[in-house]
Amino acid sequence: MNFDLIIVDDDAEYIFFHKLLAKKSGLSEDPLTFSSGQEVIDHLSSIIDQDINNTLIFLDIYMQDVDGWGVLDYLESVNRHDKIKVILITSSVSMDDKRKAIQYQSVIEYIEKPLMMNYLINLKSQSIF
Amino acid sequence: MSEKNRIKESILKHKILIVDDQLPNIILLENILNLTGFNEILSTTDSTTALEKIETHKPDILLLDLMMPEVTGFDILAELEKTTESRDFMPVLVLTADTNPKSKEKALKLGASDFLTKPFDISEVSLRIQNLLTTKYLMDQLKNQNDHLEDLVKIRTEQLQTAKEEAERNEKKYRLLFDANLDDINLFYIDESGPSNFIETNPASEAVLGYTKEELLKLSISDIDTGMVDNEYFQEKLQKLLEKGSLEFETIIRKKNGELRNMEVKANVFELEGKTAVLNIYRDITDRIKFIEAILKQNRAFKEIAWIQSHVVRAPLARMMGVIHLLTDMDDLENKDPELYKFIKMILDSAFELDQIIREISEKTAEAQKNQDL
Numbered sequence: 001m002n003f004d005l006i007i008v009d010d011d012a013e014y015i016f017f018h019k020l021l022a023k024k025s026g027l028s029e030d031p032l033t034f035s036s037g038q039e040v041i042d043h044l045s046s047i048i049d050q051d052i053n054n055t056l057i058f059l060d061i062y063m064q065d066v067d068g069w070g071v072l073d074y075l076e077s078v079n080r081h082d083k084i085k086v087i088l089i090t091s092s093v094s095m096d097d098k099r100k101a102i103q104y105q106s107v108i109e110y111i112e113k114p115l116m117m118n119y120l121i122n123l124k125s126q127s128i129f
Numbered sequence: 130m131s132e133k134n135r136i137k138e139s140i141l142k143h144k145i146l147i148v149d150d151q152l153p154n155i156i157l158l159e160n161i162l163n164l165t166g167f168n169e170i171l172s173t174t175d176s177t178t179a180l181e182k183i184e185t186h187k188p189d190i191l192l193l194d195l196m197m198p199e200v201t202g203f204d205i206l207a208e209l210e211k212t213t214e215s216r217d218f219m220p221v222l223v224l225t226a227d228t229n230p231k232s233k234e235k236a237l238k239l240g241a242s243d244f245l246t247k248p249f250d251i252s253e254v255s256l257r258i259q260n261l262l263t264t265k266y267l268m269d270q271l272k273n274q275n276d277h278l279e280d281l282v283k284i285r286t287e288q289l290q291t292a293k294e295e296a297e298r299n300e301k302k303y304r305l306l307f308d309a310n311l312d313d314i315n316l317f318y319i320d321e322s323g324p325s326n327f328i329e330t331n332p333a334s335e336a337v338l339g340y341t342k343e344e345l346l347k348l349s350i351s352d353i354d355t356g357m358v359d360n361e362y363f364q365e366k367l368q369k370l371l372e373k374g375s376l377e378f379e380t381i382i383r384k385k386n387g388e389l390r391n392m393e394v395k396a397n398v399f400e401l402e403g404k405t406a407v408l409n410i411y412r413d414i415t416d417r418i419k420f421i422e423a424i425l426k427q428n429r430a431f432k433e434i435a436w437i438q439s440h441v442v443r444a445p446l447a448r449m450m451g452v453i454h455l456l457t458d459m460d461d462l463e464n465k466d467p468e469l470y471k472f473i474k475m476i477l478d479s480a481f482e483l484d485q486i487i488r489e490i491s492e493k494t495a496e497a498q499k500n501q502d503l
Binding site: 014021 | 487
C-alpha cells in the first residue's frame with residue numbers, strides 16, 4: 001500500500017488485534033503503534049518538517065492524558081490533511097461523539113469497535129490518498 | 130310670561146267658597162270676584178252645610194262671615210282648626226262688621242288668615258283674596274317640592290341599601306378568597322425609604338412564616354426577607370415593581386423559629402388610600418427546590434452511567450466480538466469443523482446481542498438526560 005499505518009490505542013490487546021488484522025488483510029505489513037495521544041503527537045512533530053509519506057492513523061478516542069480529540073486538534077493545527085488522514089476506531093456508541101468527529105478535516109471515517117476484516121479488505125481497494 | 134303673571138293666571142282658576150247668611154253680601158262679593166277674573170265661585174247662606182261643602186268641594190279659599198245664626202263663623206273656624214293637619218292649606222278670609230279688636234283676635238287665634246270689615250272696599254277685597262291665594266299657591270308648590278324631595282330621598286335610600294348589601298356579599302366572597310388561601314398573602318405600604326410594617330395578612334401567614342397576625346403587624350419585610358440586608362436589593366426590586374406593576378422572584382426568608390425557607394414571591398403594586406401599597410404573596414418552594422436539586426444530581430449520575438455504558442463496558446465486549454469474528458473467518462472452519470464453527474457462531478451472536486442491549490441502554494440514558502436538561 002502507498003501509505004504508512006499508525007495504530008493508536010491505550011488498550012494493548014486492541015493494538016495486538018488491529019495489528020493482526022492489518023497484516024492479515026494485507027493493508028500494512030508493519031504498522032507503527034503508540035499507546036497514548038502524547039506519544040503519537042511527539043512522533044509526528046518530530047517528522048512533520050521533513051518530507052513525510054502518506055500516513056493513515058487508526059485513532060482511538062478515549063485514552064488517558066491526551067485523548068483522540070487532543071490528537072485531532074494537533075493535526076488541525078499542523079494542517080497536513082493531504083498527507084495525514086485519520087480513521088477513528090472507538091468503543092463509544094454516542095451520537096455526540098460521531099457528530100463531533102465529523103467536524104475534523106483529517107477524519108475520513110468513524111468506526112465503532114470491533115474492527116472487521118472485511119472493512120480493511122475494502123479499504124485496500126479505495127484510493128485514500 | 131313672568132313668574133308673577135304665571136302665578137296670577139294660576140290663582141284665578143282657584144275655587145272660592147263664600148259662606149254668609151246675607152244674600153246681598155254674597156252677590157256683592159261674587160260680582161267683585163268676577164270682575165277680578167275669578168270664575169270658580171261657590172256660595173251658601175246656610176252655615177250648617179258649610180263644613181260639608183268644604184269637604185266635598187275642597188275650595189282653595191274660604192270667605193267666612195262671623196255673625197250667622199245657628200252655626201257661627203267661630204264654630205266653623207273651631208271645627209276647621211281640628212282637621213287642619215289633614216288638609217292642604219286653605220286660607221280663611223273672615224268677613225265681619227264687628228270692629229271689636231277682641232273678635233279679630235279670637236278669629237285669628239282660631240286659624241283665620243285674614244279678615245275684611247264690612248262695608249267692603251272693593252279693591253281691598255280683591256287684593257286680599259289674591260294675596261291669600263298667592264300664599265296658598267306658594268305653599269302648595271312648597272309642599273309638592275317637599276313631597277318630591279321625600280320621594281327622591283326614599284329612592285336614594287333604597288339604592289344605597291341595595292349597594293350596601295351587594296358590597297357586603299362581595300366582601301364575604303373576597304374575604305373567603307383571602308382567608309382560605311394556602312399561600313401567605315400580605316399587604317404593606319412602600320416608598321423610597323423602605324417598606325412599612327405589614328398592614329394586613331391572611332391566616333396562612335402563620336403556617337408559612339411562623340408569625341401570628343398580631344406579630345406580623347409589628348414587622349416588615351425587612352425582618353423576614355434575608356435579601357433585605359442589602360439595600361440595593363430593595364431598590365432594585367422596587368424599581369422593577371414600579372415599572373411593570375408586578376414582579377415575580379425567589380428569595381430566602383427567615384421564619385419566626387429561625388428556619389430559612391426558599392420562597393417564590395409575587396408582588397403587585399397599586400394605590401390604596403392615596404398611598405403606594407404592595408400586595409405580596411409568599412409561596413414556600415423549599416421542597417420543590419430540594420426535588421429539583423435531587424433531579425439534577427440524578428441527572429449527573431445518568432450522565433456518568435451513559436458514559437460508562439457507551440465506552441467502558443463496550444471496550445472488552447468489542448474486543449471479544451472482534452476476536453471471535455476473526456475465528457470464524459479462519460481457515461475455512463465452517464467446512465473443516467462444522468460443530469466448532471456452530472459453537473463459535475453462537476458465542477459471536479450472543480456477543481452481538483449483548484452489544485445491542487448496551488447500545489439501547491446508552492441511547493435511553495442519553496435521551497433521559499437530554500429531557501431533564503434543566
